[in-house]
Amino acid sequence: MFSLRTPKQMQQNRISKLIENRNRLEIVNLTESNPTQVGFDYNIDFITSSLTRPESIFYEPDPKGLLEARESVCNYYKARKVKVELDNIFLTASTSEAYTFLFKLLADPGEQVLVPIPSYPLFEHLAQAETIKAVPYNLYYDGDWHIDIYSIKKAINSSVKAIIIVSPNNPTGSCLKKDELDQIIEICLEHQIALISDEVFSDYTYQESEQRVKTIAEVDQILSFTMSGLSKVAGLPQIKLGWVVVNGPSNIATEAMLRLEFIADLFLSVSTPVQHAARSLFESVSHIQTQIKERVLSNRTWLQSQLGKESVCSLLSAEAGWYSIIQVPNVMTEEEMILQILEQENVLIHPGYFFDFASEGWLITSLIVEQEKFKEAMGRILSRAELWLK
Numbered sequence: 001m002f003s004l005r006t007p008k009q010m011q012q013n014r015i016s017k018l019i020e021n022r023n024r025l026e027i028v029n030l031t032e033s034n035p036t037q038v039g040f041d042y043n044i045d046f047i048t049s050s051l052t053r054p055e056s057i058f059y060e061p062d063p064k065g066l067l068e069a070r071e072s073v074c075n076y077y078k079a080r081k082v083k084v085e086l087d088n089i090f091l092t093a094s095t096s097e098a099y100t101f102l103f104k105l106l107a108d109p110g111e112q113v114l115v116p117i118p119s120y121p122l123f124e125h126l127a128q129a130e131t132i133k134a135v136p137y138n139l140y141y142d143g144d145w146h147i148d149i150y151s152i153k154k155a156i157n158s159s160v161k162a163i164i165i166v167s168p169n170n171p172t173g174s175c176l177k178k179d180e181l182d183q184i185i186e187i188c189l190e191h192q193i194a195l196i197s198d199e200v201f202s203d204y205t206y207q208e209s210e211q212r213v214k215t216i217a218e219v220d221q222i223l224s225f226t227m228s229g230l231s232k233v234a235g236l237p238q239i240k241l242g243w244v245v246v247n248g249p250s251n252i253a254t255e256a257m258l259r260l261e262f263i264a265d266l267f268l269s270v271s272t273p274v275q276h277a278a279r280s281l282f283e284s285v286s287h288i289q290t291q292i293k294e295r296v297l298s299n300r301t302w303l304q305s306q307l308g309k310e311s312v313c314s315l316l317s318a319e320a321g322w323y324s325i326i327q328v329p330n331v332m333t334e335e336e337m338i339l340q341i342l343e344q345e346n347v348l349i350h351p352g353y354f355f356d357f358a359s360e361g362w363l364i365t366s367l368i369v370e371q372e373k374f375k376e377a378m379g380r381i382l383s384r385a386e387l388w389l390k
């Protein structure tokens with residue numbers, strides 16, 4: 001028998017089995033987070049023609065990424081008044097790939113990285129694929145979301161090589177605060193641990209805030225890695241262009257960059273046409289972000305209007321992102337709830353456990369679904385939730 005590793009996520013669950021047995025086209029998908037599938041207007045000619053530049057026929061690879069493309073990333077930060085050195089930027093095919101590069105750089109098999117919960121359930125699987133361990137620390141909610149710094153301190157041991165922050169976090173929509181960053185930097189300094197910040201949703205904040213950390217790209221007291229990509233920034237996940245900004249005390253940052261360059265050189269995974277297209281792709285950002293922001297705001301405002309004092313459900317506060325969390329009556333398991341909604345209403349929505357919530361009673365919806373579809377499907381879920389308490 002050939003031997004194959006089975007990633008945990010490949011095990012089928014009751015929800016995926018039920019979806020398989022139904023007509024997928026009839027299901028309203030409130031988990032949809034692919035911006036290319038929800039009716040946004042893309043500058044199709046502009047984007048596709050940027051990918052067919054004649055110079056793309058020549059292969060002149062640079063493990064960090066072509067200078068012109070890295071300049072575009074630099075300018076992206078400059079427009080946000082953030083100073084990033086061209087030399088400290090590494091292009092990757094996606095943020096997910098950037099995670100794997102950083103795991104290769106920072107941790108040996110069996111070593112650990114700290115990851116927030118609840119959060120996007122990607123880290124555990126990426127870590128597993130790199131044979132390292134994602135160890136959770138907690139976020140808690142008291143009307144707003146906070147990082148439980150004590151749970152980070154408790155999780156620290158000599159095997160921990162990095163702390164991962166997701167800001168804004170998916171799905172809580174919470175952002176790193178200045179006082180939280182100060183405490184985390186202190187921990188990183190004390191234990192000589194790197195800080196990784198996933199900022200893919202940083203352009204999608206709902207309001208300005210003085211306490212919020214915009215980015216950690218300028219943090220240089222510790223070894224820091226800031227990640228983002230066009231998947232969310234330009235609503236173009238299929239383009240496959242992400243990046244990492246490396247920062248830190250000069251000796252360790254230089255050494256980290258040398259080693260990261262070696263890892264990137266093993267793959268050279270960002271295609272040349274994409275790199276030549278980068279400048280144009282960044283120019284398309286405001287056109288798509290305006291539409292995404294309008295959609296998110298409209299769906300969230302509608303949801304808020306439906307979840308007043310009389311409702312049995314409530315909406316958790318959020319500062320940013322493409323998702324909303326709804327607290328529902330905890331009268332059955334989340335799995336039963338999701339199955340019932342799927343079976344009776346033909347609507348697919350995420351359970352809290354998908355994002356590792358510590359307790360049950362949460363539904364997570366995408367906010368980028370077309371407004372009419374969103375209202376209709378969510379309306380049916382909320383009416384059903386009223387029945388659960390009767």
Ligand SMILES: Cc1ncc(COP(=O)(O)O)c(C=O)c1O
Binds near residue numbers: 170228229
């Ligand atoms: C927080 C977060 N990080 C990273 C990713 C993956 O981004 P990419 O498409 O660049 O791999 C996602 C995708 O939804 C995400 O939610």
